[in-house]
Amino acid sequence: MNYSFEYIDIILLAMIAGFIFLRLRGILGKRSGFEGKAPTQFDKILKEAAVNKGPKNNEVFDDDAQKEFLKGAKIAYETIITDFSDNDNKLTTSKTLLNEEIYNQFNEALKERNERGHYAEITFIGINSAVIKEHKKLDKILNVTVDFIAEIITCIKDKEKKIISGDPEKIKKIYDTWVFSRDTTSSNPNWQLVNTLT
Numbered sequence: 557m558n559y560s561f562e563y564i565d566i567i568l569l570a571m572i573a574g575f576i577f578l579r580l581r582g583i584l585g586k587r588s589g590f591e592g593k594a595p596t597q598f599d600k601i602l603k604e605a606a607v608n609k610g611p612k613n614n615e616v617f618d619d620d621a622q623k624e625f626l627k628g629a630k631i632a633y634e635t636i637i638t639d640f641s642d643n644d645n646k647l648t649t650s651k652t653l654l655n656e657e658i659y660n661q662f663n664e665a666l667k668e669r670n671e672r673g674h675y676a677e678i679t680f681i682g683i684n685s686a687v688i689k690e691h692k693k694l695d696k697i698l699n700v701t702v703d704f705i706a707e708i709i710t711c712i713k714d715k716e717k718k719i720i721s722g723d724p725e726k727i728k729k730i731y732d733t734w735v736f737s738r739d740t741t742s743s744n745p746n747w748q749l750v751n752t753l754t
Contacts, residue, residue: 617691617698628747629702629736630686636749637708640666641678655737655748673715681707681727689733696741699750704732 617625632653639650646663647654654662669676689701707729711722722728735751738744 617693617700622688622691625700625736625747626686626688626702629700629734630683632736632747632749633683633686633704633706633732633734634680636662637678637706638680641676641680641710652746653749655750658749658752669712674712674720677709677711677713677722677724679709681709684729693740696739697737698740699735699737700747701733701735701753704730704734706730706732 632650636647636650636653639647640662642648646666647659651659684705684707685703686705687703689703691698691700693699707727709724709727711724712720714720733753734749735753736747737750738747
């Protein structure tokens with residue numbers, strides 16, 4: 557019995573397997589990750605990147621930055637309005653969105669409302685528009701003033717559920733001008749509400 561054809565098949569299969577192994581090795585490489593010490597030049601680049609990864613003091617508040625800002629400002633506006641409508645003694649979810657002065661002012665208003673025995677019923681419908689009125693940079697602080705037009709359903713009731721103000725059946729359009737601020741040199745990207753204008 558002649559086994560020569562079987563030997564040839566085995567040799568051919570071994571050659572194909574070796575070829576596939578070499579191709580995979582060439583594509584995937586020999587190692588699963590970086591091994592060894594990084595070159596000195598590369599170390600220096602990494603250190604510089606770590607130092608400079610935060611926003612620059614001269615960062616540009618261009619059209620793209622303004623669009624991104626307005627997205628966040630709308631979320632912040634709704635969060636603050638909704639938090640203020642809750643009948644708690646103090647703000648909770650919006651605390652990080654407010655500077656200390658505004659936070660204390662809002663909490664004082666909540667405290668006075670609760671002491672009178674009143675409570676709010678506020679349904680946030682949506683924001684019709686949010687437009688940047690102006691933006692100014694003072695040293696490292698960037699202030700952005702935004703005009704909001706929004707719709708809510710609101711009323712204030714007393715302990716006996718008698719309506720003191722507002723209408724629970726009527727959508728009301730509200731106009732607010734808020735000033736947001738952030739330190740452009742800080743690694744914290746979040747803005748805070750620093751003023752409300754009438």
